[in-house]
Amino acid sequence: MTKILTLPDEAATRALAASVGAQLQAGDLVYLSGELGAGKTTFAQELARALGIKEDVTSPTFTLILEYESGRLPLLHCDAYRLEDLGSGELADAGFFDFLERRDAVRLLEWPEMVANFLTAPNWKIEILFDGEARRASVWKSD
Numbered sequence: 635m636t637k638i639l640t641l642p643d644e645a646a647t648r649a650l651a652a653s654v655g656a657q658l659q660a661g662d663l664v665y666l667s668g669e670l671g672a673g674k675t676t677f678a679q680e681l682a683r684a685l686g687i688k689e690d691v692t693s694p695t696f697t698l699i700l701e702y703e704s705g706r707l708p709l710l711h712c713d714a715y716r717l718e719d720l721g722s723g724e725l726a727d728a729g730f731f732d733f734l735e736r737r738d739a740v741r742l743l744e745w746p747e748m749v750a751n752f753l754t755a756p757n758w759k760i761e762i763l764f765d766g767e768a769r770r771a772s773v774w775k776s777d
């Protein structure tokens with residue numbers, strides 16, 4: 635089921651993330667897409683907070699995958715932005731397949747488009763649509 639929501643301000647993005655976060659279960663894979671500045675990090679921060687994670691969630695741009703353990707479920711946060719040109723051997727070396735196999739954790743994947751050939755089916759697809767001015771979210775949840 636896909637829902638389209640308007641996100642008039644940052645609080646709306648946070649409210650959406652809180653709602654998704656409250657529904658997450660172990661093993662859920664969440665795709666998070668959106669152009670630069672769309673609000674992906676904002677969404678990730680509030681999703682983590684909804685899981686009860688106390689650490690500050692930053693962008694895992696330089697460390698490919700960050701793990702947070704202080705919530706009701708472990709959260710693995712991966713940013714695939716720089717993985718576009720990697721083959722399966724390099725992705726394995728980067729720990730990407732270990733990330734996909736962690737069924738004990740919630741797995742949040744930014745820029746899934748960059749690793750589309752290697753992905754398993756998600757439980758959630760969140761896309762923040764941003765035209766430089768207004769933001770909307772497309773939210774899909776598997777049945």
Ligand SMILES: Nc1ncnc2c1ncn2[C@@H]1O[C@H](COP(=O)(O)OP(=O)(O)OP(=O)(O)O)[C@@H](O)[C@H]1O
Nearest residue numbers: 641642643644647669670671672673674675676769
């Ligand atoms: N719904 C919203 N309405 C207005 N501003 C928002 C909204 N959501 C987030 N922002 C603001 O947009 C800016 C960019 O947000 P954020 O850093 O979360 O985006 P991002 O998608 O992670 O960006 P990047 O691609 O550069 O990592 C921040 O200043 C944030 O407060």
Ligand SMILES: [Mg+2]
Nearest residue numbers: 674675676693
């Ligand atoms: Mg970001």
